[in-house]
Amino acid sequence: MPASDIRAASASGPAPSAGAAAASPLVDALKKLLKARGMTYRQLALRMRLSEPSVKRLFSTGRFTLSRVEELLQILESDFLELARLAGAGRRAIGELTEGQEQALAADPLLLGVAYLLLTGSTPARIRSQFEIGEAEMVGALAQLDRLRIVDLLPGNRVRLRVARNMRWRPDGPLSRRYRAQAIGDLFASSFAQPLEKIRFLAGELTPASIGLLQKKLDLVAAEFSELMELDAGASPRERRNVGMVMAIRPWTFPVVAELRRR
Secondary structure, eight states: OOOEEEEOOOOTOOOOOHHHHSSSSHHHHHHHHHHHHTHHHHHHHHHHHOOHHHHHHHHHOOOEEHHHHHHHHTTTTOOOOHHHHHHHHHHHHOBBBHHHHHHHHOOOOHHHHHHHHTTTTTOOOHHHHHSOOHHHHHHHHHHHHHHSSSEEEEEEGGEEEESSSTTTTOSSSHHHHHHHHHHHHTTTTTTTOOOOOOOOOOOOOOOOHHHHHHHHHEEEEHHHHHHHHHHHHSSSGOOOOOOOOOOOOOOOOOHHHHHHHOO
């Protein structure tokens, strides 16, 4: 096996099967970059001067040489640092906090605010420069987040996230009970008429099968939101915007219609 091969298995291990390679953090990270750039395998094959089946085989087996990875990153306008960050995030991301972790955050607005800013791509130094938080307060908050296993506190008050940037709140957990109504109410307190704002309101009658299909599509959009958060975390803070997005579907009747039924 050439030393320059990038594989899902270790150099001393057996050659990976297509299924094992497809699940490797490296391949997953490359796929995320490809999706974020809106590029298909066919388009990538043209840029690489390969056939489409050859490109698909590269991704299915994970047999990327270093030169191939460099070529891919150049085409995708990325670098090894971003690739490593995406691959590492896939290994350590925890999607939902425990009840105890949520209780600690819900009980301390400063702690929750710092955790939120860290999850949205900020750094402790940047948080201190933008908000009125003293050094002792920041160190205390970071130490508590480390004890809660939400971040790893590193030398120099740097942190490494232990949870996914788009961590889910527990459906009826402490954070949802305390902040959900406030957050959603504040999010919708807008005309949604500005360039970066959009809202759609739809209501109608659907079968349970159609409702289930839409629920799956909402899951796909949420997954794509998560991938874009990971990709954009490496962008300059000036290029990023804090955004909120709500996706929901449930059995519901327009109140004026419900009133008519009661009459």
